[in-house]
Amino acid sequence: MNPINKIGAQVSQFPQRWTHKGFSLLELTIVLFIMGLLLQVSIEPLATRLESQRRTQSVEQLQMVQQHLRAHWVSHGHLPCPIVSARPISNNAASRSCQNAVGGLPANELTIVGSVNKWGELLDPWGRSLRYHVSLTDVNHDQNPNTPDWLTAGEISTVSFTELTADLSVCRAALDASCNESHQVASDIVAVVISTGSKDTEKEQDNRDNDNFYISAPFSTADAFRFDDQVIWLGRSELIYFALTSGWLP
Numbered sequence: 001m002n003p004i005n006k007i008g009a010q011v012s013q014f015p016q017r018w019t020h021k022g023f024s025l026l027e028l029t030i031v032l033f034i035m036g037l038l039l040q041v042s043i044e045p046l047a048t049r050l051e052s053q054r055r056t057q058s059v060e061q062l063q064m065v066q067q068h069l070r071a072h073w074v075s076h077g078h079l080p081c082p083i084v085s086a087r088p089i090s091n092n093a094a095s096r097s098c099q100n101a102v103g104g105l106p107a108n109e110l111t112i113v114g115s116v117n118k119w120g121e122l123l124d125p126w127g128r129s130l131r132y133h134v135s136l137t138d139v140n141h142d143q144n145p146n147t148p149d150w151l152t153a154g155e156i157s158t159v160s161f162t163e164l165t166a167d168l169s170v171c172r173a174a175l176d177a178s179c180n181e182s183h184q185v186a187s188d189i190v191a192v193v194i195s196t197g198s199k200d201t202e203k204e205q206d207n208r209d210n211d212n213f214y215i216s217a218p219f220s221t222a223d224a225f226r227f228d229d230q231v232i233w234l235g236r237s238e239l240i241y242f243a244l245t246s247g248w249l250p
Helices: 003-012 025-076 202-207 236-246
Strands: 102-104 131-134 168-171 184-195 213-215 220-222 225-227 230-235
Touching (some): 025 184, 025 230, 168 230, 202 213, 202 225, 230 236
Antiparallel strands (some): 131 184, 220 225
8 A cells, every 4th residue: 555545544544533513502592591590690689789788878868867957957947948950959048938848858958968969959879869848837927928937047936836837747558548547657747858769669659749648668579568768757846846945936
């Protein structure tokens, strides 16, 4: 046999080690499915931890807001006006009469450091504006119908503390049209502040409709009752106490 042919025959007998075979569509599908499951398993605990951290931050933020609202009341004798987003910040100055019952929380006026939107409304850990509602009740001894007692500078010094009233209420989850006593958590509330969390659920609509009744309930992800709003409030009695000890009330 020719030596060259002999070498060629020997080479042809070597195993085909370098021959590659591609993945089938089924194999690729299985691999992608497994990778998707692994990714989902790793992402869900992270998302849960982030949500829990934001809820903790929200609790701390609302406690701070409550303290700053009380301090503003003691220092000025009135609460700050809610910000109406469509208006410039200058229109929400403390020196003017305020008739906006519901709006954003004015971070600058309350000297609160935190994230704000372009209107100066304080944002919660989810980047959503805190909802702020103040009672517009008015004893009206000065015959001016546009001077709410809790929001107008100097107004409470013209009335007796026994005449001051507030008309906001906080209720348990079972809310009816009147928030009757069996559902009430608190009444005679002057101001309410709400962090609306990451979602708006059907059960939370009563905290969005701008009426005088609000819901406060434990955090829940149950299908029957999903709820992540956090609510704080200032009551009539505590503000009257602070006003009396600060010399604002006659």
